[in-house]
Amino acid sequence: MNQKTFLKRLLDEAALPFRSGGHFAYHYARGKLSSDCIFRELLRQGIFPAGGRFLDLGCGQGSLFSWLDAARRLHDQGIWPPDWPPPPRPERLDGIELMQKDVDRAAESFGADHPLIRIRQGDMCSSDFGQAQAITILDALHYFDHEGQRDVLQRIRQALPEGGLFLTRVGDASAGLPYHLCNWVDHTVTFVRGHRLPRLYCRTLREWVSLLESLDFQVSTMSMTEGKPFANVMLHCKAGA
Template sequence: MTVDFGLLAERTARRYRAAGRFTEGFVRGKLRHDPVYSFLVSNPDWLPRTGSLVDLGCGRGILLSLLTEARKLDMIPLSDTRYSGIDLRENDAAAAHLALGDEAEITVADVRTAALPACDAIVLLDVLLYLSAEEQEALLKRIAQVLPENGVLVMREADAGSGLRFRATRTAERLCALARGDFRQRYHYRREKEWRRLLEMLGFSVKTVPMSEGTPFANVLFVARLGNTRRG
């Protein structure tokens, strides 16, 4: 299925007009320059055809808005999948709600403690680095418990073993935290093979895709599907 991503990105960004010019421009720039969004809609095999998809740490709901718009334009297979998102920042959640209305359920909560609904797919884009090692493992274990057999987890994290590219990633994250006023933000990174090992211990089969094209960063996308043997 051919995806005109430029058209899709523009229509998605316009959903945020009610949230203000800055937010609309931020979403437009994010969609144009972050390769994960075009990849996920151009390779929709990970999407469930029924049931529900939950975006943990959804922020402004960019991915949910993108998928909703892509479905309207017949750019991804039509389905009855329900979309929902959870994010701790009230302002970002409010922007997501303005963009999505009743097309997705947005909840303000901390992913570390929020109740995870039973669902068929979970997305975690650039979230786990903000959690401690113990919190990362606890959240992934809870995710494995709520997903059904063949359920999918799509997550992106930096590869701490990528040398200079990882240093660029880490520096960019620190600068973004300072810009938000999060002066005490701490991070916990892992190497790609460490993430893979952790996911496999929880019963996932894992595929990885480099996700830094056009950027100086060291990001990796993990598409992890739960098998019929659960561990952890």
């Protein structure tokens, strides 16, 4: 099975639970998972730890979790690219999402008795994170002010063990037109999901890295645009000693 065929199979598996969540949930998941290169790269590069509790903040309807769960199932069936590392096998996939509509879609899609996935309504600015091996925030840090960003990131660091993973994606405010295109797409997607258009609190890439390093993270960066005219950057952050 070539990579293109495998990714189509993985997409079908990951989108399937959202049929129970309704027409919008299903097609939103398919569109997001098929068009955004970060989901493929998380698996192809083996970015997540092998196991433990994963926490996704601002998780939406849980598309990332469905992707990881589908990857595990396919790997168990022997359907996996030979040059990719094995997918992670988390013990729990916990999500916190502010928007009740997304939480409701997740509940309809995964049900109350899913063995791994739990998504609850909450505000990452005030929710208890507990302890986790990996924490993600994809495209959501810029929705709250700079003081709130620092507080959330500091609490994330406290929730991770030494060597734990924090993964986020941000827009680079120093990137000119690609940055403004990112913001336009962000506003459009937020509106389509049925939410108010937010005020955005962005930083340059240098500022994001400096902030994270000041909170005892070792940071590496990777462009996540794949030829698109955007300014998306993934920040791979390892908790220090």
